[in-house]
Amino acid sequence: MHLEEEDFSYSGEALIARPNNPSSISDDEWGDYLFMRKNPKGRHVEQWQHSSGCRKFFVIERNTIDNTIYSSYTMIQASKEIKHETN
Amino acid sequence: MKYSIFSLLKQGLKDNKEWPEAWSSPIIKSRYDVVIIGGGGHGLATAYYLAKEHGVKNIAVLEKGYIGGGNTARNTTIVRSNYLWDESAMLYQHSLDLWNGLSQDLNYNVMFSARGVYNLGHTLQEMRDIERRVNANVINGITAEVVLADEIKKRIPLINISKNVRYPIMGASYQSTGGVARHDAVAWGFARAAAALGVDIVEQCEVTAMDIDNSKIVGLNTTKGYVATNQVGCVAAGHSSVLAEMANVRLPIESHPLQAFVSEPMKAVLDTVVMSNAVHGYISQSDKGDLVIGAGIDSYNSYSQRGSPHVIEHTAAAILELFPAFSRARMNRQWGGIVDTTPDACPIISKTNVEGLYFNCGWGTGGFKATPGSGHVFASTLANDSPHPLAVPFAIERFYNGHLIDEHGAAGVAH
Amino acid sequence: MRRINPVLPSAIINNAIEIDFIFEGQQFKGFDGDTLASALSANDVKVFGYSYKYSRPRGIIAPYAEEPNALVSLEQGGLYTPNAKATQVELYQDLIASAPTLNPNSIEKIKPLFKAFHRFMAAGFYYKTFMRPQKLWMLYEKVLRSFAGISKAPVDFDSEHYDHMHHNCDVLVIGGGLAGLTAAIEIAKTEKSVILLDERPSLGGTTYDYPDEAVGSTNQLEYMNNIISQLDTYPNVEILSRTTAFAFHDENNVIANEMRQDHKPLSERNANLSRQRLHKIKAGHVLLATGASERPIAFDNNDLPGIMLSTAGLSLLNRFSVLAGEQVVIFTNNDSGHTAANYFAKYSQKVTLIDTRSNSPDVALNGNVRLINSSVIIKANGKNSVSSVTIGERDQKSNKNVLTETIDADLVLVAGGFNPVVHLDCHTGSNPIWDDNLVAFAPNLSKQKRSGTGALTGYIYATDVINNAKEQANNIINNSITATTAQKNFLNTDKFFNVESFGGKQFIDMQNDVTTSDIQLAIRENYKSIEHIKRYTALGFGTDQGKTSNVLGVAIAAQSQNLKMSEVGTTTFRPAYTPVTFGALAGQHINDLFDPERYTPMQPSHINNGAIFETVGQWMRPWYFPNNGDGLDGAVFNECLKTRESLGVIDASTLGKIEIHGPDSREFLNRVYTNSWTKLAVGSCRYGLMLDENGMIMDDGVTACLSDDHFIMTTTTGGAAKVYQWLENWLQTEWPELEVYLSSVTDHFSTTAVVGPNSRELMLSICSDIDFSKEAFPFMTWRAGTVCGVSARVMRISFSGELAYEINVQSNYGRFVWDSVLEKGNKWSIVQYGTESMHVLRAEKGYIIAGQDTDGSVSPIDADLSWVVSKSKQFSFLGERSLSRSDTSRVDRKQLVGILTEDPSEVLSEGAQILNSNTNSNMLGHVTSSYFSPTLNRSIAMGLVRDGLRRKGEKIIVATAKGKRSPSTIESYVFFDPDGLKMNGNESENVDG
Known part of the structure; x- marks a missing residue:
């Protein structure tokens, strides 16, 4: 089954964990979380939503050079299977 | 050789066989005082102003492809300065001031043509925003005016101001001093003028690593060997994050496809620039007769220099909302650039926590x-190791202290 | 006439049907099946226009889509078509065509005056002059602009329409020549679904041009016709003719444009049928069978009409039965010239074949052909068309040519070798590879699920093509793709691209008048990258996208720099392969279908009641109701006053509504809103403020507690979709531990808000099962009941400062309730009002509109809404942390305040800027909202002012672009009933905040 890209919405780099206790971190740490992004040329782990369908958010790993999609994950799978890198 | 009607005549009589190189392609040296990474318009302008206004002698511009081959070659060539916030308006106005007289300064005709720019408003809120922006611009000494639909129709006969369309045109902000320029010529003109001042322009030279010692930049590894230097200005647009990664510097940049397309050349029929946020499209006609049309940004990160077809289709529809007659015009060519977006739609002109390493x-x-203005303030920032006054608000610190300059309202999509 | 009679058996024309047409005002006749180019060639028309820069006469040079010269305009008005290639225009009865540059009134007529200056107009000359005086550039530019362009632009509304169609298929075959057809039928024999596209009206590719080519005991034309008739029997095959695949996107998404009407006489065009259809095809596998196109060899004056590619000459001859000249000279560097010579020798006594190669191939030549080896055409001679060619002998080593003889010629065919049509393969970012065997750039074909066959991959002769097509088809069937390119030399092509110039002009790109010396000049000036050469000279920028010129340009760049072809490379191939109308790209997404208009269920009533509408997001909302011909101001004055005096009603159905369900709903609300939701009682409502993570106001609205685990949230009209997505995002990606379910119910309920001191009386008259007493139904609560006989949720909330009730009913009862309220309300002189009066009423009361009074740079503190921001919540709500950053927590930020003009009758303009004094142009902020308040009988405004909260009572100047300066004072932005007495129905009562 083939679905159009327009059925989906992009929502940026995936697996950026919100700090557990924002009030305890510095402005710099908060700024890193808020705005700083990896923006890699190559493999990118990113979040999409099936917005014109089931409205589920999910994660894919896509190559930002040629748009090859390597794998996709539900949010739960992503949190378990993709290694968290500390920001 | 100075370009003029006389040199054209003289060289023409010699069958054009004695024109010198517009810029030379020297062999890369092992040390430079300043290295600019990125041979697009901004990088070349930076090098030019460093050499011209700050007397820096030993400068290299390293370009991984050919000069002017990135976004310089892929944009829709619009020049204007009617930005909302003081900080951006001043920066872009500085640039516009430099655009005027740039051909003469560079002795290269960059064909800056002040044919005016209309930013259309289609809703009451857009008209409020237009009023706000025009008022701010005029008080800041920037040329701007509000023009209503009937007047727009008089000036742009083909535009559709019917009330019976989905988003009727209510009015526009108009900047008569804005316009278009010949994009390639800007890169070539800066390259030629910079080379004449001794700047080494090295094409096909990609930076592969940064040599940082004790939080100071000391050199660069490139595909043409190691270069020692203590000052590096990164002006690499969509590839900025790739360079930042080498230095372990974090940036709030996301690189997205931004697409554009041109029609086949046709006789002149549109002598100004028309932009619309609400319908997502902008259009002008080049001196060659092509309708030059810009689309909205594709949503996802990409370095592919191509975008999704639905964006082009939507843009064509948007243009037909404004100019229904162009339905039978034909798209000749479409392409994409890699735009480097920030959370507040404003640039970053900044030192970093690596000494001697700067990003623009x-x-x-x-x-x-922004090309000449960006180069001008960045050159000053590099030469003085301290931000040019116009660059102060654009430091990276704003993403940490919250002092964003949110141009989203003013910038949104249409440029 | 140049038509061969009787018509050749290979020809696709039907000479039983004569077709009349007009070209440049002159009547001509052609036959059914002709193109405009073939019909005009049959009528011995050679000049189709004059060139862009040098105004030289030009004729057709190419067989089909590659044509750079013969550009024509068709028809008039809403059917006007610019820049059509005459070689692609199918002739129809009464076609009207014109050649823009032949028009005696066109600017082209003055171009010859510049002849003396041509030597000063080399590539890029304009970069070197027109700089002084600076002021005059716009004038110079105006002149340059008037010379540019080909056809006039269309200026009338299109009288035809367009549509899009989506397809999925197992295999997409692009190209309906011998290779594509052969492969398609092999694949069709399996169960796979196949779509085959071909740009021309009839399938068969170039088989018509080379009809004698043998396939076993028959010829390729018969073989091909046999396949076509077989293909018709396969239901799993869809064939789309006149359909050009023009863009190839990632994941095998191919876009093709089908010409559905342009070939028909105007009287036969069906208004119900789209003119063109954009096919968006997602294919499991794409087989490219796009063929190869011929390239010229450059020599002096190679642009004279009568000089064309051999394939163009063969197409005229064998496909259209037109012999374009009597004295034929063929200039070749490969075996195809010999094939062409034999075809022409059948009809012409005098065919001269000039071959750059010293050895002749194994092609037996017809006795009428005179072969001259090791020779070149040094230059062509003639005025408006070619009359002779000057031949020289080639020294293979020095590449110098020795002039030998001049031969009369009225038709010169150039066979410079073939370029595989690699364009589509390159659209997704793979570059073609120079192949020394093919003497051409070959397709990369490195992407998954894609392969190529036929001439694209170097197979030319019919038997080879068929074998290769079958092999590739089997590979697809067996899912074992191996990219193959013919290994043997492609037609024994000599790597020869251009003849040493004798001082004349050698054209590479005819449409842009780019010559060999332009390319050499670019390189001399260091524009050496092929992209720089292209951009400096305009090589390949034309409507033909350089199909005949690009490879020649690369060759000259390589020669001039002593580089290999592979080192120079090509420029990037970009869509569109051939130009596509904007109309086709847009399809049906124009006019009414550009973007859906959303209406509330009350819309028919609003229209009946004469509402003027405002666009808010996708919604159409009544802006005001101009009763008795009132303008905006009059209507608003009336609506506001009557509402405050007695009773008003507004359709609030467009506000976003989201149901929030589940045991963790309160905690969820605590996290996404700035205030606390822990204690909100069932039956109560609360105003909520939503921030983005950057701490800035994103949206606001009232949320009601339906039951302990069930809430309904309202959002702004324009923000609904964004807020819904925002909430889902946090819930699904960050807080999966919360058991909360969201549902967008904006369209499920409609809301009639009754507003004003008599609203309670009205409610009592239409609802008998709710106790409307102040004790039983206080402000900021809701009650369930039956309104006008319809089950309803009634909320006592207010966006006006009046006593007000919002009646929420299931959408399909919305209009009934609205109409009933209007009828019942007559007793209290009810007035319906729109968004403008709503804005006035809310501004009087000091309620913000997110998106108007805030713009993404305004925090709740800035908006003077600190009272909504809880400081004691355990969870750090979205955006909270950002509020304490050093800049965000400054106390002198721009803050929302009220602004009163000194002159109470003066209404400030929204967007006016705020200054400290007349002499200081430092802007402090701007006016966000401004109205004349009928109730207060004076103007009121809100604005964002730097350090505004501490400056209440201070004087400021409000300034506009037009120089207006209005002395004003900073005030609180609650202008009306600051104690909320009216909202509570003049009863003292605590407001639930």
Whole structure:
């Protein structure tokens, strides 16, 4: 089954964990979380939503050079299977 | 050789066989005082002003492809300065001031043509925003005016101001001093003028690593060997994050496809620039007769220099909302650039926590119009190791202290 | 006439049907099946226009889509078509065509005056002059602009329409020549679904041009016709003719444009049928069978009409039965010239074949052909068309040519070798590879699920093509793709691209008048990258996208720099392969279908009641109701006053509504809103403020507690979709531990808000099962009941400062309730009002509109809404942390305040800027909202002012672009009933905040 890209919405780099206790971190740490992004040329782990369908958010790993999609994950799978890198 | 009607005549009589190189291609040296990474318009302008206004002698511009081959070659060539916030308006106005007289300064006709720019408003809120922006511009000494639909129709006969369309045109902000320029010529003109001042322009030279010692930049590894230097200005637009990664510097940049297309050349029929946020499209006609049309930004990160077809289709529909007659015009060619977007749609002109390493990026859809101004303030920032006054608000610190300059309202999509 | 009679058996024309047409005002006749180019060639028309820069006469040079010269305009008005290639225009009865540059009134007529200056107009000359005086550039530019362009632009509304169609298929075959057809039928024999596209009206590719080519005991034309008739029997095959695949996107998404009407006489065009259809095809596998196109060899004056590619000459001859000249000279560097010579020798006594190669191939030549080896055409001679060619002998080593003889010629065919049509393969970012065997750039074909066959991959002769097509088809069937390119030399092509110039002009790109010396000049000036050469000279920028010129340009760049072809490379191939109308790209997404208009269920009533509408997001909302011909101001004055005096009603159905369900709903609300939701009682409502993570106001609205685990949230009209997505995002990606379910119910309920001191009386008259007493139904609560006989949720909330009730009913009862309220309300002189009066009423009361009074740079503190921001919540709500950053927590930020003009009758303009004094142009902020308040009988405004909260009572100047300066004072932005007495129905009562 083939679905159009327009059925989906992009929502940026995936697996950026919100700090557990924002009030305890510095402005710099908060700024890193808020705005700083990896923006890699190559493999990118990113979040999409099936917005014109089931409205589920999910994660894919896509190559930002040629748009090859390597794998996709539900949010739960992503949190378990993709290694968290500390920001 | 100075370009003029006389040199054209003289060289023409010699069958054009004695024109010198516009810029030379020297062999890369092992040490430079300043290295600019990125041979687009901004990088070349930076090098030019460093050499011209700050007397820096030993400068290299390293370009991984050919000069002017990135966004300089891929934009829709619009120049304007009617930005909302003081900080950006001043920066872009500085650039516009430099655009005037740039051909003469560079002795290269960059064809800056002040044919005016209309930013259309289609809703009451857009008209409020237009009023706000025009008022701010005029008080800041920037040329701007509000024009209503009937007057727009008089000036642009083909535009559709019918009330019976989905988003009727209510009015526009108009900047008569804005316009377009010949994009390639801007890169070539800066390259030629910079080379004449001794700047080494090294094409096909990609930076592969940064040599940082004790938080100071000391050199660069490139595909043409190691270069020692203590000052590096990164002006790499969509590739800024790749360079930042080498230095372990974090940037709030996301690189997205931004697409554009041109029609086949036709006789002149549109002598100004028309932009619309609400319908997502902008259009002008080049001196060759092509309708030059810009689309909205594709949503996802990409370095592919191509975007999704639905964006082009939507843009064509948007143009037909404004100019229904162009339905039978034909798209000749479409392409994409890699735009470097920031969270507040404003550039980053900044020192970093690596001494001697500076970034100039994040211009989003505003890059081309800023070319001379961006180069000018960045050169000053590098030469003085301290931000040019106009660059102060654009430091990276704003993403930490919250002092964003949110141009989203003013910039949105259409440039 | 140049038509061969009787018509050749290979020809696709039907000479039983004569077709009349007009070209440049002159009547001509052609036959059914002709193109405009073939019909005009049959009528011995050679000049189709004059060139862009040098105004030289030009004729057709190419067989089909590659044509750079013969550009024509068709028809008039809403059917006007610019820049059509005459070689692609199918002739129809009464076609009207014109050649823009032949028009005696066109600017082209003055171009010859510049002849003396041509030597000063080399590539890029304009970069070197027109700089002084600076002021005059716009004038110079105006002149340059008037010379540019080909056809006039269309200026009338299109009288035809367009549509899009989506397809999925197992295999997409692009190209309906011998290779594509052969492969398609092999694949069709399996169960796979196949779509085959071909740009021309009839399938068969170039088989018509080379009809004698043998396939076993028959010829390729018969073989091909046999396949076509077989293909018709396969239901799993869809064939789309006149359909050009023009863009190839990632994941095998191919876009093709089908010409559905342009070939028909105007009287036969069906208004119900789209003119063109954009096919968006997602294919499991794409087989490219796009063929190869011929390239010229450059020599002096190679642009004279009568000089064309051999394939163009063969197409005229064998496909259209037109012999374009009597004295034929063929200039070749490969075996195809010999094939062409034999075809022409059948009809012409005098065919001269000039071959750059010293050895002749194994092609037996017809006795009428005179072969001259090791020779070149040094230059062509003639005025408006070619009359002779000057031949020289080639020294293979020095590449110098020795002039030998001049031969009369009225038709010169150039066979410079073939370029595989690699364009589509390159659209997704793979570059073609120079192949020394093919003497051409070959397709990369490195992407998954894609392969190529036929001439694209170097197979030319019919038997080879068929074998290769079958092999590739089997590979697809067996899912074992191996990219193959013919290994043997492609037609024994000599790597020869251009003849040493004798001082004349050698054209590479005819449409842009780019010559060999332009390319050499670019390189001399260091524009050496092929992209720089292209951009400096305009090589390949034309409507033909350089199909005949690009490879020649690369060759000259390589020669001039002593580089290999592979080192120079090509420029990037970009869509569109051939130009596509904007109309086709847009399809049906124009006019009414550009973007859906959303209406509330009350819309028919609003229209009946004469509402003027405002666009808010996708919604159409009544802006005001101009009763008795009132303008905006009059209507608003009336609506506001009557509402405050007695009773008003507004359709609030467009506000976003989201149901929030589940045991963790309160905690969820605590996290996404700035205030606390822990204690909100069932039956109560609360105003909520939503921030983005950057701490800035994103949206606001009232949320009601339906039951302990069930809430309904309202959002702004324009923000609904964004807020819904925002909430889902946090819930699904960050807080999966919360058991909360969201549902967008904006369209499920409609809301009639009754507003004003008599609203309670009205409610009592239409609802008998709710106790409307102040004790039983206080402000900021809701009650369930039956309104006008319809089950309803009634909320006592207010966006006006009046006593007000919002009646929420299931959408399909919305209009009934609205109409009933209007009828019942007559007793209290009810007035319906729109968004403008709503804005006035809310501004009087000091309620913000997110998106108007805030713009993404305004925090709740800035908006003077600190009272909504809880400081004691355990969870750090979205955006909270950002509020304490050093800049965000400054106390002198721009803050929302009220602004009153000294002159109470003066209404400030929204967007006016705020200054400290007349002499200081430092802007402090701007006016966000401004109205004349009928109730207060004076103007009121809100604005964002730097350090505004501490400056209440201070004087400021409000300034506009037009120089207006209005002395004003900073005030609180609650202008009306600051104690909320009216909202509570003049009863003292605590407001639930």
